[in-house]
Amino acid sequence: MKRREFLKSTAVFVAGASISVSALDFIDPKEILAANPDLRWGFLVDTHKCVGCGFCVKACKIENDIPYDANVTRTWVERYVIKKDGDVVMDSPKGARDGYTSKLLDQNHSGMLQVPDEEIAQAFFVPKLCNHCATPACVQVCPVGATYQAADGVVLIDRTWCIGCGYCIMGCPYGVRFFHPVEHVADKCTFCYHRISKGGNTACAQACPNGARRIGNLKDPNDPVTVALMTQRVGVLRDEYGTKPQVFYLGLNKEVR
Amino acid sequence: MKNHVWRPLFVVIAIVIGILLFRAFYVPSDFGAQERGYTFGYHRLSNEQEWKDYPAKYKGNDYCNECHDDKIEELESAHHATIPCENCHGAAFDHPDDPEKLVIDRSRGLCIRCHSELIMPSSDRNDIPGIDPAEHNQGEECSECHNPHNPSLEDM
Amino acid sequence: MVEQVAQMIVHGEAWTVKDLFVLPNEYVYWSIQIVMYPYMTGLVAGAFVLSSLYHVFGVEKLKAIARYALVFSFALLPVAMMPLMLHLSQPFRGIHVLMTPHFTSAISAFGIVFMTYACIVAVEIWFVYRKFIVESIHRLEKLQNRNVLENLLLPFYKLISLGCMDISEKALQADHKAVKIMAGIGIPVACFLHGYAGFIFGSVKANALWMTPLMPVIFICSAVVSGIALCIVSYYIFMEMRKWAAKRGKNWLLPDAMAHGNATMRVEELRSVQEHEVKISSKYLIIFMTLAITLEMLDMIFRGYTAVKSWDALRMVIYEHDFMKIFVYQYGLGNFLPFLMLLWPGLTTRRAVIASILVLFGVFMMRWNVVIGGQAFSLTFAGFMEYHLPIIPHNLETFKEGLGGMLAVIFTPFIIFYFLNMIFPAFMTDDESH
DSSP, rough: HHHHHHHHHHHHHHHHHHHHHHHHHTHHHHHHHTTTTTOOOEEEEEEETHHHHHHHHHHHHHHTTTTTSOOHHHHHEEEEEEEESOOOOEEEEETTTTTOOSSEEOOOOOEEEEEEGEEEEEEEEEEEEOOOSSSOHHHOOOOOSOEETTSSSSSSEEETTTTOOHHHHHHOOOOOOOOOOOTTTEEESSSSSHHHHTOOOOHHHHHOTOOOOEEEEETTTTSHHHHHHHHHHEEOOOOGGGGOOOOEEEOOOTTTO | TTTGGGGHHHHHHHHHHHHHHHHHHHHHTTTOOOOOHHHEEEETHHHHHHHHHHHHOOOHHHHHHTTTTHHHHHTTSGGGGSHHHHHHOOTOOOOOOOOTOOOOOHHHHHHHHBBBBBOOOSGGGGOOOOOTTTTTSTTTTTTTTTTTTTGGGGGG | OOOOOTTOOTTTTTEEEESSSSOOOOOOOSOHHHHHHHHHHHHHHOOOOOOOHHHOOOOOOOGGHHHHHHHHHHHHHHHHHHHHHOOSSSGGTTTTTHHOOOOTTTTTTHHHHHHHHHHHHHHHHHHHHHHHHHHHHHHHHSSSSOOHHHHHHHHHHHHTTTTTOOHHHHHHHHHHHHHHHHHHHHHHHHHHHHHHHHHHHTOTTTTTOOOOTTHHHHHHHHHHHHHHHHHHHHHHHHHHHHHHHHHHHHHHHHHHHHHHOOOOOHHHHHHHHHHHHHHHHHHHHHHHHHHHHHHHHHHHHHHHHHOOOHHHHHHHHIIITTTTTIIIIIIIIIIHHHHHHHHHHSOOOHHHHHHHHHHHHHOOOOOHHHHHHSSBBBBSSSSSEEEEEOEEEEEEHHHSSSSSHHHHHHHHHHHHHHHHHSOOTTOOSSSTTT
8 A cells, every 4th residue: 555545544544433423422321322222121229218128129039039038039128327437337137027126236146236326427228139230240151041132131040040159149249149949950030021021010029118120121112221321320240240230220329348 | 984983973863853852842842032032031831821820829809809898998087098908818719718817917017117217318208107116015916006097196 | 939948058158257348249150179279280281291201301210100000190190070060060970061151251161171171182192002903912812811990991902902913113112102192292282281271360350369470370289299299198108109019919909910920029119119219200390380389479479569448358368368378378378388399309209209298288388379269359349258178067058168079089099009000000110102
């Protein structure tokens, strides 16, 4: 290529690229979504609205046949108490299946701890569930293809194929997976796939009296969850792992683990 | 006896062929990389439908409304209207066929899920009227004084 | 509601003690069997590498122990799989790893790498013992009245001879060459087999202690160390047993003699062979130990120096919760003490063996500290989990993932080796070996 030709083609390329980049600036994100009308399930948690009643945990356990008294759960609620001196105390007794009814914080082996009322700077609840990540670490590490992501983004487990090695449980940075006490295979939140795929709500979101939990189609620009994501400041949990979680939180702060 | 050194190789090849034959017979035909590709979507396709067919236990207020529309209407103006029926009345399953009657949870434990007083600045829990379960009429069921559907004593 | 209480076991609850803030689903899911798994795989790989030192690099001095290490490595092979089978919640589905391997997972390679490796070791043994197999067929056929064992062995030998009875000089030359090639291919595969066991841990990004690219290399080095150490220890013990048994004519302790009736070994000869082999092997042990310790130290220093978010939790585990296990048992008793013992002038066989036992213990503790230590802190970095090895089993799970399962895994290779010795005498001292 001659030098002149090279310069010319470069100039054309740079000009063309700058036009297309600037053209993108004027496209409304809603239009991009509207042009792509398929399905991607996502979840929005409003931590302000959560009052720690634990009805979601109870409903989830019954809806999905997770033995009620077993100390594993597909969803749970955490309590964060931030003291005026900056210390953070957290607990989640039985995953908050019975709600938060006591000021005592369950520190497991270290026993119960009470933070005096006047020392509390702020305190709040954070519901947790499977993040149905865009690049799920748990699916990547499954040696047999027993756990997978469906086209609509939901991560599921094939109970007839799971060998029970526990690698996915180790691979999940959010601790949402466990061994099902009866099925003896890995288990976790399915976003109530049986309900949402029939147009229903998840059991946890339905049980929530305050609307702290909402499921929605992230590819539908008119879905309330999508609207909230586009108009409000939301955060996700542990994005440093590169899993691109799809459960979004309103009112998340740095103390949340 | 030439090339006896290749004999173990034939045995190994036979083993590999054996495994591949068994695999063809053992692995379900719909197993493979689906829409999310090999990394995230390698699975047995029919499992998705199996999860979709999982039976639901909670049926939602609309289901209750089909028969108990009077109760739902009565509840609408009350404080507790935001609480779904099944939270206290229990999951519907196939009610009224099975179970014929739902067992209502009237325990104190249910009420104090929200109404045990906690100091929770920066959470809506702070705005809910709360009591100290250890001091507030201990041993008695809340429903003895409070109407669960409209618990404010002033409204009664 | 459905009654499901009957057989309800939360996997991990029996042996996990949680402290402070731990997520509800967090338990020590990978317990003793996952400690045993890399340990046993490491022994397999290490024993094979030791045997290859002679077969590939022609370290003549290791001739006798090389043959023993090869057969012992084969006896260890099925046992490397055993901890996994004991660990799986669905052991009968273990075959799925071969049926639908998902290669983005480190574990999926297990089925294929393991099979490849097993084939290589089997083929190498076949070439090493081919002459012996053919001779045994001739010898057994000539026998007038064979006992039960000999009646079993003859058809078996005929089967594994693969119909090849040629033991001419030219054929044996070809065998010799094949052994060298198989051992040569075997070294990288053995390293891969074990390196990927390290990769299983090193690639878990959710685990702050495991996630390091050094993990596979550390695993390979410690594998070779533990493999050589086990060969030294077991070689010594077997030789002592053979000396003792040969003196008293206790043939049941000499399975090869039982099968082939030629255990006319002289005690003095055994002693000199044993001393020689043990001392030479321990030289190689020191080399690999230096490498392993250096890498482990590098990893530890690097973590402390870079001190990323997880370091606060890791420091608590390393310097407080697991201090004894890491610095006293693993580094102190398991690394530095044997290191000094092996380097001290005037090495005796007994000292080398005791040092090797300590090395075996040290590598075991290293596996323990990686596997259990990696689960000693919560994903939240705000809580800790302690693992209590179930000693007395009260159900199948606490047996499988408890002391019982661990002992089963430790003793099975010796039982296999006993019977394998009848077929392939590992202590043959005549010069038909290659």
